[in-house]
Amino acid sequence: MANRTTRIDPAMIDRLADMAYLDRNPAAVRKRVEGMEHLLERLFVIPGINRPVGLDVILDLIPVVGGTVGAALGAWMAWEARNVGMSKFQMTRMMGNVGLDFLLGLIPFVGAVPDFFFRSNTRNLRIIRKHLDKHHPSTVVIEQ
Template sequence: MANTTRINSDPASKIAGMIPFGTDAASVRQRVVALEHLLEGLFTIPGTNRKVGLDVILNLIPIGGGAIASAMGAYMVWEARNLGMSKMQISRMFGNVGVDFMLGLVPFIGAVPDFFFRSNTRNLRIIKKHLDKHHPATATIEN
């Protein structure tokens, strides 16, 4: 029998292979950082140094776009809860998601304040601070 190699051309399986599914702190850190990048920093607006992600783009969709973006932000809070973060930190993170949701309620115009109030970046900062203190082995050196 010939030794054959199966080539998987599905891009979704490639991306899924890069995101860890474990419950350990290092896997959670990678997932949360990837989600924050997706929501807040997908691409840079030409001529500026500002990054935009799915959070702002979804807020341009009337009615359901802001709810979808808030649900994705709430997933970050759920991951933080699974890490054993304090109730004060969790409530602060839910507050950030709630403010982001309220700012995005106005169709089209709501994307402007959402562009400046980056709740997912704020929540990532809270999670990283917790992980650096309680799980220092997960810390990475950033440029």
């Protein structure tokens, strides 16, 4: 049997370090939370009323499990906000939004109606954007 030795490429270590940095990079965090908010709140528009609906409302149609999954995805957005150094007050507000959304979603089938109007993830995105605009102005994206 031949003796095999594994050589670690220094460039690979540098790439892994860069990937770890991207996790907390404010621009990357902004992009991820904006994408998650779009998925949860604005996935498609209901024809006729022109109201955007996302996965959060659809999940609320599945009793208990759907609301739990929606709350977990909303909590992930708050966890991402922690990566950019948001205050405990802001984090508490965001978790309060997620908690209220979860409680409203516990009502089977009817829980989707309040979620249609109380968009906790959009509210949380607004809190995150305000923080990023103030503390990391280089992450601001101008939409046309």
